[in-house]
Amino acid sequence: MPFISRRKLELEKEIRERAREFREKSNLNDAIKCHYDLLNKLYLTNPLYFKTLFKANRFIVGSAILGIYYTRSSSTFKDVRRFCIANDLFSSNALDSFLLFLRVSHRLEVYRDEQDKRKLNYQPTEKALNETRRMINTMLHPYALLSENCRADLYHRQDDFIPHFFRNYGEITLNRLFIHDMVPGSGEFLSHDGGHMIMFNLFQESIKQGSLEVKYNLLKASFACCVSRSLIRRCLKAAADRELLTIIEDKNTVSLKPEFMTMVQDYFCIYLATVEHGLKGMG
Incomplete structure (x- = not known):
């Protein structure tokens, strides 16, 4: 230790x-x-x-x-x-x-x-x-x-x-x-290139849409965060495995858990x- x-x-x-x-x-x-x-x-x-x-x-x-x-x-x-x-x-x-x-x-x-x-x-x-x-x-x-x-x-x-x-x-x-050690769940984003931006982009989309059920355009997000769509998918998958969100691919939707919003604020x-x-x- x-x-x-x-x-x-x-x-x-x-x-x-x-x-x-x-x-x-x-x-x-x-x-x-x-x-x-x-x-x-x-x-x-x-x-x-x-x-x-x-x-x-x-x-x-x-x-x-x-x-x-x-x-x-x-x-x-x-x-x-x-x-x-x-x-x-x-x-x-x-x-x-x-x-x-x-x-x-x-x-x-x-x-x-x-x-x-x-x-x-x-x-x-x-x-x-x-x-x-x-x-x-x-x-x-x-x-x-x-x-x-x-x-x-x-x-x-x-x-x-x-x-x-x-x-x-x-x-x-x-x-x-x-910081990623101090805030559980943040590492699922920060371990990826541009993860800081991806995390806040998703948070802002939820605030803007007024819902935890976020219509999430991966192409638009990739331009905003300057990373590939495949990298964003990997980032979302890691967060989903941590039960911070759920990916609903057939509806192009990311269902955020309250724990995700709390984590970003923390x-x-x-x-x-x-x-x-x-x-x-x-x-």
Whole structure:
């Protein structure tokens, strides 16, 4: 059984308590819609990158890369590899492929350590930092809807926003506090490319149609989530096996269980609470 630090237990308690406060807000679904709409616009600017990143393990590794970079004096791929292998996030080959993807797409720069030429240091590029900031922005406006203390404009003007954010947010990631572990059922979506978007797309369709019996157009959903219809089918099948929904193929309908709606709301609130932790001390 892996060692669980006292700080991890403290963090999890803080995040869950804050998430419960968000959960009680009457306009929670408005905040979820706000996040989905903003993220949908961001997705369309680079579908391949964002659908790749919004898969649970890759999202964690991306957060760890920035967390390590902003909390340690020198950041190396060895640090990232140690974290990923210890937490069973990637095989060695899969991790190499993901890191190569980030390098080739000009999101990570690599250089030899001045003191030890055997070490391969890295730093995020301006392109990566701009995309990261825009991704966080998809949660700032929903946060403003649910919190009287949030002024999104102050965060937008913060010059050292990303370093400050990941010095805080990195604490969550590097203490192995993973959202898909905290919210049962979310992993059925997050284990697939674009699963974050698919989950919220289905949720929004239910809200829009005013029913748990959702007429679900797979072609339309595939365009919105920038993934194939077959991937969406696999995602829905995994959720059906978890008894979060029922697929009625002859009617092109997905019958959602109340547990699905609750799971999405819980996931959003936990995610928002982690973002809020990243914002501590700013503004």
